[in-house]
Amino acid sequence: LPKLTYLDLSYNSLDGEIPPALANLTQLKRLTLSNNKFQGLIPRELLFLKNLTVLDLSYNSLDGEIPLALANLTQLKSLTLSNNNFQGPIPGELLFLKNLTWLDLSYNSLDGEIPPARTNLTQLESLILSYNKFQGPIPRELLFLKNLTVLDLSNNSLDGEIPRPANLIQLQSLILSNNKFQGPIPRELLFLKNLIVLDLSYNSLHGQIPLANLTQLKRLTLSNNNFQGPIPGELLF
Numbered sequence: 001l002p003k004l005t006y007l008d009l010s011y012n013s014l015d016g017e018i019p020p021a022l023a024n025l026t027q028l029k030r031l032t033l034s035n036n037k038f039q040g041l042i043p044r045e046l047l048f049l050k051n052l053t054v055l056d057l058s059y060n061s062l063d064g065e066i067p068l069a070l071a072n073l074t075q076l077k078s079l080t081l082s083n084n085n086f087q088g089p090i091p092g093e094l095l096f097l098k099n100l101t102w103l104d105l106s107y108n109s110l111d112g113e114i115p116p117a118r119t120n121l122t123q124l125e126s127l128i129l130s131y132n133k134f135q136g137p138i139p140r141e142l143l144f145l146k147n148l149t150v151l152d153l154s155n156n157s158l159d160g161e162i163p164r165p166a167n168l169i170q171l172q173s174l175i176l177s178n179n180k181f182q183g184p185i186p187r188e189l190l191f192l193k194n195l196i197v198l199d200l201s202y203n204s205l206h207g208q209i210p211l212a213n214l215t216q217l218k219r220l221t222l223s224n225n226n227f228q229g230p231i232p233g234e235l236l237f
Contacts, residue, residue: 020045116141
């Protein structure tokens with residue numbers, strides 16, 4: 001089907017390996033194979049579909065490392081590989097997909113440190129890396145992605161202090177729960193006036209709770225930390 005631009009086979013019981021012959025669909029822009037039973041590696045041939053803007057392989061049993069050749073998909077806007085068995089680090093090459101607005105690698109067994117987000121990812125709006133095995137601090141370069149609205153790094157082994165997020169002015173959801181963060185909540189967090197969800201639970205944060213200015217906040221979770229002092233009065237208005 002040489003003219004096919006859209007292929008969605010999601011929510012079936014398809015199994016086996018993803019066929020390399022998909023590479024024949026050179027006009028394909030959207031490929032969705034989520035919620036099936038596919039196994040094995042992502043075929044390298046798939047990574048020559050240079051017109052792809054959406055690739056969703058989530059909710060399968062794919063494994064191996066995330067292939068470096070994903071960098072060939074320069075038109076990609078949305079990449080979802082969540083709920084698989086991928087291992088190893090995030091390849092740095094992934095950070096050259098400058099058109100990405102959505103990146104979801106959650107619920108895998110990825111490890112290592114989160115690579116510094118280069119200035120190429122200026123369009124990124126949602127970054128979801130939860131439920132993996134990432135270690136180390138949040139790279140400060142991540143905090144210059146000014147279009148981010150969702151940042152979910154929960155359920156990893158990240159540590160250090162939460163860096164000052166003053167540049168993330170569009171951020172609506174910040175989820176850092178179930179990690180090993182220490183230190184106080186940075187005061188710059190209080191100027192993210194678009195925040196709707198803030199979850200810092202299950203860490204080792206301490207100090208007082210400073211929460212003025214977050215007038216849009218609908219969900220606040222700070223449980224299982226080491227906070228002290230009174231509940232701030234601003235929280236009650």
